[in-house]
Amino acid sequence: MSIRPEIRRYSQQMGKLLLIVGSGLLSACSIAASDFSLERVSEVTLSRELNEISGLWCEEDSLFAINDSGNSATLYQLNLRGQIEQRFTIASPNRDWEAVTARGKEIIIGDIGNNRGKFDTIHLYAVNRDTQTQTIKPEKQSYQYADFQSAKPYQHDYDAEALTYHPDVGLIMFSKSWQSYTTHVYHLEADQTSAAVAPLAQIDGLHWLVTGADWDAVRQRFVLVGYHPSLIGELNAKLAIVSEAYQVEATFSLPSGQIEGVCVLENGDILVAQEQRKRQPAKLMRFQLNQPVENRNNIVQLVDKP
Template identity: 40%
Template sequence: MENKRIMMKAIFIASFMLLTACGSIASDKLGYTVETEFNLAGDLAETSGLYCPASDTIFTINDSGNSPTIYQLNTSGEIVRRQDLDKKNQDWEAITGDNDNFYVGDIGNNNGKRAIVEILVINKQNQVPAITKVLKLSYANNNIENNEYLKHDFDAEALVSADDELLLFSKSWQSTVSHVYKIEPSLAEQVVSPIASIDGLPGVVTGIDFNKSSKQFTVVGYSVSGFGKFSPFIALLDRRFNVVATYPLDGFNQVEGVCVSPNGEVWISQESSFFSTHKLAKLKFR
């Protein structure tokens, strides 16, 4: 955790200097508009992952080192409910859901040294949400002894429920080619292998959601140059995981989450950094 904070601080300092010197991309060249932005409460400085099952409700979590809490927000970014779970937040990075359950991805693995990552299953129907099952995942062909910090493909921050499938998208530091894994919610322990790989994304994947109307995935992530320049993006994928479009997220930094509400609104969340605050924003594609 401390290594992550030091690294990200250095990245953001360098990014700020480069953006100040070079300017940013003009918004009229982008494929979207930012309709509104809200600063989030201090509790959500490390927001990581979004899920919006209703037009007026957004759920989020914080990542490693924070409390094991699911936060419910309104569409002004205000916290309206907190629900603590009886499970350590080792590195929570994603939240999604279906008609019956929430799925929280304790899947962060920057160091590459976790042999097993977990997905927490929480029944939505319980009056007091509680973990009903823990899915333990290991990656096929993952030799953790060979993995180095931010130099491997066995990290992940993106989890989505799409057409009754639970899908995990890798944060592939080494290749930047995101691998897609299908998770079986009925299996408590499973070894997963990629069912697809995504070519053409301009960086690593940090968040994803599925638009039921358009049958497209909305993806966010970022790239980091050798000079420390931090460049977030948003992209659209078709149902076969082909890239349809990609756009830079002008004016944003460490974008960690994305969700598409039933009415088609696209929300993204940004984690706090040295030169930017934690915030929630609503986008509209043109």
């Protein structure tokens, strides 16, 4: 979803918070990131059809992507160069699609966005990823926030844009958390229909808006992306490595932009999707995460500094 003027209020709140916790964050991030380096190895401009790309999921030879609210209910299949190869019309409304992942043979679309705090319910749409049909009627699951309260736009935690699948846990949703700056973790059980859900864990130490997530099954860790709006309206893009126990292991600053999706290939390469914003086109970037740090070119900033 395009960023609106209300985000300046969030930026001012974050500025105050960082004055308080800045010194502690610097110490923690310096230790965590010291064993990692992140290198951008490629970048391509996406089709204008994906200007508002909001979710990304990948397998070894293809990607799946969606746009957010205000766009058609379309699931896109791309190649690894970011070129559109197929389009599937999903016979369900795009209220605010913000995430896409997979569970077995199913592609799961997360209609979970709620920047303005109007919705107390999230919806998941499941489609068979081997389908040959161009128009698909998905299976729908709905979940209600157990502790939902009426909220003002951009001043609440009932918003999410990150969804992934863990084989031992099931679907996991990470909150965007405009109000508390703490990432809440929700486990969405497959057999729960129209169930009330509450956070089962939280991730401390990020202090930015999480907009994408993926479970790296090979290396047994989560990769999260998002951004921190600056006081002048710029979006400082972020990437974090998070353990299976939801502990931050490393954080990185990415090139400035509205980062909206992430997925990890089997070889460990990380694909990051960026929505169009101002003069920046929608992009697909590819990064390599290396450990330990070596002398390399094109290294993205290693340690976040408040």
